[in-house]
Amino acid sequence: MSTHELSPDLPLVERQVFRDAMSRLGAAVNIITTDGPAGRAGFTASAVCSVTDTPPTLLVCLNRSASVWPVFRDNGYLCVNTLAAGHEDLSTLFGGKTPMADRFLAARWHTLSSGSPLLNGALVSFDCKVSQVVSVGTHDILFCEVMALVRNDEPHGLAWFDRGYQHLLRQEAR
Numbered sequence: 001m002s003t004h005e006l007s008p009d010l011p012l013v014e015r016q017v018f019r020d021a022m023s024r025l026g027a028a029v030n031i032i033t034t035d036g037p038a039g040r041a042g043f044t045a046s047a048v049c050s051v052t053d054t055p056p057t058l059l060v061c062l063n064r065s066a067s068v069w070p071v072f073r074d075n076g077y078l079c080v081n082t083l084a085a086g087h088e089d090l091s092t093l094f095g096g097k098t099p100m101a102d103r104f105l106a107a108r109w110h111t112l113s114s115g116s117p118l119l120n121g122a123l124v125s126f127d128c129k130v131s132q133v134v135s136v137g138t139h140d141i142l143f144c145e146v147m148a149l150v151r152n153d154e155p156h157g158l159a160w161f162d163r164g165y166q167h168l169l170r171q172e173a174r
């Protein structure tokens, strides 16, 4: 067992201690998409969670230094596409550096009423309106009200754990 004290203004080495610790929190992998007046964009996010079911709301944390940030800020609508097993390469593609057109060419999509792209074969997709944005440190927390959702019967989910992908089997498929 090891204990680390952290200060709020973390120097690089302490930031690494924090990240190493966070790498132990397994999380679903999602591709967050948007399309609208500011253009089409998508990125991979593991910092996604449920906030409240009344009104149905989830949150997405987006680094303000990401190339996609101004597009999400201006469109105000997004879709959270939760990935299934087999989507590892797509996750990596949307995880940075790849030009936007190439990210979208790698999969099949259809357009939701909000305009946001829904990933065919996602475990579940949440079509959302961004209801509130709170900036904390380097990130914006996007609170997203869910307007519609689409579920898929794909038996295997995908998790990001210890800096790698893991397949998860849904209870119903056991």
Ligand SMILES: NC(=O)c1ccc[n+]([C@@H]2O[C@H](COP(=O)([O-])OP(=O)(O)OC[C@H]3O[C@@H](n4cnc5c(N)ncnc54)[C@H](O)[C@@H]3O)[C@@H](O)[C@H]2O)c1
Binding pocket: 018, 019, 020, 022, 023, 046, 047, 061, 063, 095, 138, 163, 164
């Ligand atoms: N919340 C995030 O912004 C976030 C989450 C996961 C991965 N990533 C990015 O994906 C890449 C690979 O990540 P990795 O998990 O292999 O190794 P890593 O060492 O960069 O990250 C380990 C863990 O720390 C957290 N984390 C990483 N960067 C963060 C940030 N800027 N702000 C808040 N939390 C952060 C995440 O929980 C992540 O799983 C990195 O470029 C990382 O920045 C970002």
Ligand SMILES: Cc1cc2c(cc1C)N(C[C@H](O)[C@H](O)[C@H](O)COP(=O)(O)O)c1[nH]c(=O)[nH]c(=O)c1N2
Binding pocket: 029, 042, 043, 044, 045, 046, 047, 048, 061, 062, 063, 065, 066, 067, 068, 091, 092, 094, 095, 096, 097, 098, 160
């Ligand atoms: C598994 C995994 C998980 C995450 C990420 C990456 C990967 C591989 N990234 C990074 C994010 O996807 C990346 O910064 C964007 O794609 C933007 O990259 P560009 O600035 O367009 O190159 C990321 N970024 C973010 O702001 N919030 C998050 O929750 C996550 N989670």
